Amino acid sequence: xxxxxxxxxxxxxxxxxxxxxxxxxxxxxxxxxxxxxxxxxxxxxxxxxxxxxxxxxxxxxxxxxxxxxxxxxxxxxxxxxxxxxxxxxxxxxxxxxxxxxxxxxxxxxxxxxxxxxxxxxxxxxxxxxxxxxxxxxxxxxxxxxxxxxxxxxxxxxxxxxxxxxxxxxxxxxxxxxxxxxxxx
Amino acid sequence: xxxxxxxxxxxxxxxxxxxxxxxxxxxxxxxxxxxxxxxxxxxxxxxxxxxxxxxxxxxxxxxxxxxxxxxxxxxxxxxxxxxxxxxxxxxxxxxxxxxxxxxxxxxxxxxxxxxxxxxxxxxxxxxxxxxxxxxxxxxxxxxxxxxxxxxxxxxxxxxxxxxxxxxxxxxxxxxxxxxxxxxxxxxxxxxxxxxxxxxxxxxxxxxxxxxxxxxxxxxxxxxxxxxxxxxxxxxxxxxxxxxxxxxxxxxxxxxxxxxxxxxxxxxxxxxxxxxxxxxxxxxxxxxxxxxxxxxxxxx
Numbered sequence: 001x002x003x004x005x006x007x008x009x010x011x012x013x014x015x016x017x018x019x020x021x022x023x024x025x026x027x028x029x030x031x032x033x034x035x036x037x038x039x040x041x042x043x044x045x046x047x048x049x050x051x052x053x054x055x056x057x058x059x060x061x062x063x064x065x066x067x068x069x070x071x072x073x074x075x076x077x078x079x080x081x082x083x084x085x086x087x088x089x090x091x092x093x094x095x096x097x098x099x100x101x102x103x104x105x106x107x108x109x110x111x112x113x114x115x116x117x118x119x120x121x122x123x124x125x126x127x128x129x130x131x132x133x134x135x136x137x138x139x140x141x142x143x144x145x146x147x148x149x150x151x152x153x154x155x156x157x158x159x160x161x162x163x164x165x166x167x168x169x170x171x172x173x174x175x176x177x178x179x180x181x182x183x184x
Numbered sequence: 185x186x187x188x189x190x191x192x193x194x195x196x197x198x199x200x201x202x203x204x205x206x207x208x209x210x211x212x213x214x215x216x217x218x219x220x221x222x223x224x225x226x227x228x229x230x231x232x233x234x235x236x237x238x239x240x241x242x243x244x245x246x247x248x249x250x251x252x253x254x255x256x257x258x259x260x261x262x263x264x265x266x267x268x269x270x271x272x273x274x275x276x277x278x279x280x281x282x283x284x285x286x287x288x289x290x291x292x293x294x295x296x297x298x299x300x301x302x303x304x305x306x307x308x309x310x311x312x313x314x315x316x317x318x319x320x321x322x323x324x325x326x327x328x329x330x331x332x333x334x335x336x337x338x339x340x341x342x343x344x345x346x347x348x349x350x351x352x353x354x355x356x357x358x359x360x361x362x363x364x365x366x367x368x369x370x371x372x373x374x375x376x377x378x379x380x381x382x383x384x385x386x387x388x389x390x391x392x393x394x395x396x397x398x399x400x401x402x403x404x405x406x407x408x409x410x411x412x413x414x415x416x417x418x419x420x421x422x423x424x425x426x427x428x429x430x431x432x433x434x435x436x437x438x439x440x441x442x443x444x445x446x447x448x449x450x451x452x453x454x455x456x457x458x459x460x461x462x463x464x465x466x467x468x469x470x471x472x473x474x475x476x477x478x479x480x481x482x483x
Contacts, residue, residue: 019246026250031261038271044278045262053247057240064239065200116237123234142235143242168192175192175227 008070014063017145026056029080036081041088041095054110055084064145126174134170141167190214190221192228199229259289263296305368309477363401366444369474370398370437384420387413391430398437403445410438432466435459439471448478 002008013021033055034048043051059080062068068079087110088095111119127135140146140154148160148167157163190198190211197203198211215221251258265271266279283290394409414434417427436459442452456478459471 022243023246023250026247027254030254030258034258034261035265035270038265038275040272042272042274044274045258046278048275049251049258053244053251056247057244060243061236061240065236066202111237111240116240119230119234119237120241123231123238126231126234138235142232143238164193168196171196171228171231172192174231175224178227178230 002071004072004075007072007076010076051084054087055080058083126177129177130173134173137166138170195224195228199232259292260296263293267300362443362446365477366440369470370440387416387420398441401444403441406441410434410441436467
């Protein structure tokens with residue numbers, strides 16, 4: 001049995017993407033995270049709160065994209081705190097925590113709100129041009145994180161193979177739309 | 185030579201980091217020299233980054249609403265950490281500044297302070313009660329049984345001896361001192377609300393002043409103010425409920441002021457017993473608890 005079995009079970013639930021699961025994780029981590037960084041990194045409550053949100057965004061991205069996978073080498077809490085430490089380091093801030101949080105190999109890229117909005121906006125516009133059936137399928141795959149079997153069930157498509165093919169046909173359409181925008 | 189033509193699925197896999205290791209290495213090698221492939225990867229990566237950004241925006245919005253919903257809990261939590269000495273300097277300054285500028289936060293701070301003081305007093309009282317029970321048990325044991333219980337309770341006895349031997353007695357006496365008892369029994373009453381009338385407003389102002397004196401532990405002044413208020417109350421002709429509220433509060437507050445002032449002669453005990461025996465009195469249970477403590481072993 002893995003040393004971090006409980007964390008791996010929780011990671012699996014988080015990968016499923018359900019709101020309640022993420023909210024529960026958020027609520028479990030918020031207090032210890034804020035307290036730790038207020039104490040060790042001399043942050044005030046608002047800064048600690050913002051750092052927590054930035055860290056959660058990175059954590060969420062890594063979980064959804066499959067960058068964090070079992071077998072784990074730490075608890076999820078340690079991993080999350082490690083991301084927080086990296087975020088602060090990138091901002092040039094130090095803390096009195098060196099022995100308490102092991103290093104985690106996570107690229108702590110904090111997009112600005114504007115960068116993120118620009119990327120999101122681009123895809124939203126492409127989705128609005130791509131047609132309803134492609135839009136629906138790509139939203140299920142890339143926004144809701146559905147596996148092929150679940151998409152097939154949701155869209156009443158006979159088999160997963162057909163879903164897979166349609167997914168890449170739709171992705172190809174989006175790519176072509178992007179190329180047209182680039183050429184303009 | 186036929187060149188590998190990468191499918192959209194493989195390009196997606198590369199962007200998502202899900203290609204098997206060997207395939208990934210080959211892909212990366214090809215990417216270095218193949219401009220068309222670089223262009224395709226860039227386009228697909230932008231699309232996938234865009235989907236990821238939408239999900240992040242969605243999570244950010246949800247976290248904002250979760251944070252808003254728990255704002256008061258977060259404030260109470262920060263206050264508790266502040267009181268426990270758990271915050272760094274910057275966070276402490278933040279709390280102190282917010283107390284000065286945010287009346288709602290200050291009110292929360294004050295009520296939290298009273299609550300935590302009350303919990304501390306309850307914990308101490310519970311421990312003292314437990315030790316009193318052990319003493320009672322020891323007194324009622326027969327000589328034949330005495331040996332075994334003392335052996336069984338060796339660790340408890342040594343803890344008591346440790347407390348007593350190292351000055352625990354003086355610590356417990358200090359916990360049962362008049363000013364400590366005053367602090368644990370005093371609570372600022374609700375002074376808000378309007379009763380109407382100029383005389384009543386004047387009475388209420390004097391009532392607030394008396395309690396401010398008591399809070400500041402200016403006991404002589406508080407005794408004078410509460411005594412005067414007791415004289416003024418009947419002339420206001422308030423409704424029975426309001427009259428009863430003020431009457432009980434003045435009586436209890438005066439007793440606490442006398443306690444804080446170490447004026448605990450015979451009259452004090454007579455008054456206190458009267459409240460403890462009066463089932464209709466607002467502070468009956470407080471009076472009973474105070475009597476127990478005043479009659480405690482540690483006094």
